[in-house]
Amino acid sequence: MSHSTVDAVLLLGPTACGKSALAMRLADEIALEIVSVDSAQVYRGMDIGTAKPSAAERARVRHHLIDLRDPSEPYSAADFVRDAAAAIADIRARGKLPLVVGGTMLYAKALREGLSALPSADREVRARIEARAKEIGWPGLHAELARVDPATAQRLPPNDSQRIQRALEVFELTGVPMSALLAATDRPPLALATIALLPHDRAELHRRIEQRFDAMLAAGFLDEVRALMARGDLNPDLPALRAVGYRQAWEHLARA
Template sequence: MANKKTLIAIVGPTAVGKTAMAISLAQHFKTEIISADSRQFYKEMSIGTAKPNSDELIAVKHHFIDSHGITQDYSAGDFEREALLKLEELFQRHDVVILVGGSGLFVRALCEGLDDLPKAGDEVRERLNTEMAKFGLEVMKERLKSIDPVYFQNADIDNPQRVVRALEVFEATGNPMSFYHKKDVEKRPFDILTIGLNMDRTLLYERINLRVDMMMDAGLLDEVTALLPFRTKPALLTVGYAELFDYLDGKLSLEEAVDKIKQNSRRYAKRQITWFKKYGNTHWFHPSELSEIIKFVHTSIEKAS
């Protein structure tokens, strides 16, 4: 009987070193990578999303990088369907495939499945995105709290995309998002091994601050300026883009905007760590422990087979 296929999910906070680890593991197992970063799908968003660079993309074949345009709406459910099809194809050539990303909802979509949530019309989504850009996250969070306190307590409500999506579901159906979060975990036809990367919080925050400075040096402001016509798109209501839109609107100085990107990135990293510590059976390592991770993966695969 053929060995069962294994998906190795590399998760953890922003700037911890997930991309480098995924590439190292993919090279070791002679396989390919699926990205589960919800912003790296978009061709127009590169600097602010810390996409793998050209050398990294050449080193190992990546999927779901630059796969969509910013005008396309792309949900976690869409990713689940397309990534499962891609995995079916990849597992014909490889026993192991690497999944990498810090977007917890997209990782969960592929590994566990999501409820088939209803969608509102385009006009509802556009209006809610415009209101988010106009009134800000805090106002929209209060609106969500009033209609769905259960979801508000359990979701990543500091993520504008999650808040807009929950409000959209309510407007489309009259039911809160929490009404639909009842489905059992989908059993996948492959094993899933989740590796979490983490490090000392002080060092992680230093890495985040340095990454933001490097993004600014690489031309992040020009990238954001070019995206002004699309600023209400959900992917752009996020860290690194929202703050620079505020600068371009004259609400912040450039120095204040950069400081806010660093602050919000650190907060996002903290939320990611919390999410993945609650998520499934995650095995945690320091990013420097490549040999230990490889040994652990081989042992786990042998036990499962």
């Protein structure tokens, strides 16, 4: 595989499968830079729970798409595709191979297959939807979604707050069901090679995930969440804080 045949290599896999370690080993052999495919690592102040690369790792190999946004700000798949395409072009212009690494499959799929013309996230619309959710619950909003976009509602469970919110947001902004917009997709002009790390032993993967979480707790993950709570302008319904571990830790600390 040469730089001339592909624009970037995607290295994908589930949490704790060894993606980051492999990426760093490859960097010892190949002139490359890493582009993060992680919907939580884009947020500043969310370091431990997202398993961001250490300062030493980032000094050793340049990483892109980390610490882009404040947790109060939305970040969408469309934002990712735009930012990733720009990072890939920048890396290639400097004669290196872009290695796109992560586990947010929605983002990876958008980069490989393209995005429909969905509108960008709108804070005011999202705030209205969240307020409505507090009144009638996400299952109630799921029922509302079923009336305006039955195809999308059918594939979403009633408690999938993030995707229900996005589907309602798209409909409110465009007047068109998200399922209809998704039918018209533009493929990004990128040649991508994909490497997928698939664990053979699920029990071993779960053990490694548990070990990773224990290490996060020891490193101060709960203190990190306390600091986010202490800001006063964040809440667990924000997209940033729906990241695995953060919402659960927030709710645990709120009950304590």
